[in-house]
Amino acid sequence: MRKIVHRHLGKVVAGAGLAVAGTAVMVGITLPGTAGADEPGGGGNGAAAAQQAGQGQDAVRPGVVEQAPAEGRKGTGGDPLTDDETRRVEQLALTKQMFSAGENVEGRRGPQRLSVDLAEPDADELDAAHAPRRADVTFYDYRDDTLVTRTVNLDTGKVEQTTSRKGVQPPLSHDENVEALKLLVADPLGAGLKADFKDATGTELTDPEQQLLLNSAVYRATAGAQPAALDACGEHRCVRLFPKVKNGPWIDARSFVVDLSARKVVKLGG
Secondary structure (H helix, E strand, O other), rough: OOEEEEOOOOOOEEEEHOOOOOOOOOOOOOOOOOOOOOOOOOOHHHHHHHHHHHHOOOOOOOOOOOOOOOOOOOOOOOOOOOOHHHHHHHHOOOHHHHHHHOOOOOOOOOOOEEEEEEEEOOOOOOOOOOOOOOOEEEEEEEOEEEEEEEEEEEEEEOOOEEEEEEEOOOOOOHHHHHHHHHHHHHHHHHHHHHHHHHHHOOOOOOOOHHEEEEEEEEEOOOOOOOHHOOOOOEEEOOEEEEEEEOOEEEEEOOOOEEEEOOOOEEOOOO
């Protein structure tokens, strides 16, 4: 059992130390007939029994891994979007004007793509035998903190609807989590995280994206519950990170909030 270490950020947490953390369980398996292999007189009989058990009529045959069926270029009805469909609607949804005017989480041109999902049919199409397939492509434009959703008709290739909303903060994408982690590690406030990683692994944190697993939660401002530096969270895209050492413990970074819109790290209560 890995020990809980109290230092630096507060603690390195093993297993169930965080409410958001899953529980890692190591299960020991004893093979039939091998339990007494090292006991006097038990080795040969145990091995023979195990061999006979594997040769009986009720023996479990080795599993066979079957190749996944080929994915078609186009789905039908309510089928999940295929890879080809996803790539196509991403290209159709992002116009040259959006790309030139928008900004992603790294501050580069083009809004940040968050998700591509199969859209629900319109109410008058629920009973239609051949309702058109549509996809909702969602972007977050860091230039002005706007969530943009574009609905693309997969049959015609046309963008049928565009909605823009402020103050709406869906779950963060992988790229946003990675950028938040990079900002935290690069900030002086991230020194404790790096020290905790070294305590847990004995090595330096040099490639956070490869060395850590990430969960995250959107952070919204609550009156009187945080420093004034976080008052814009909710309008800004802010995140709390829950990093986990790959094949290791969770590191408690809950006291830090990364404002991705302002590209700054703030300590709660600080």
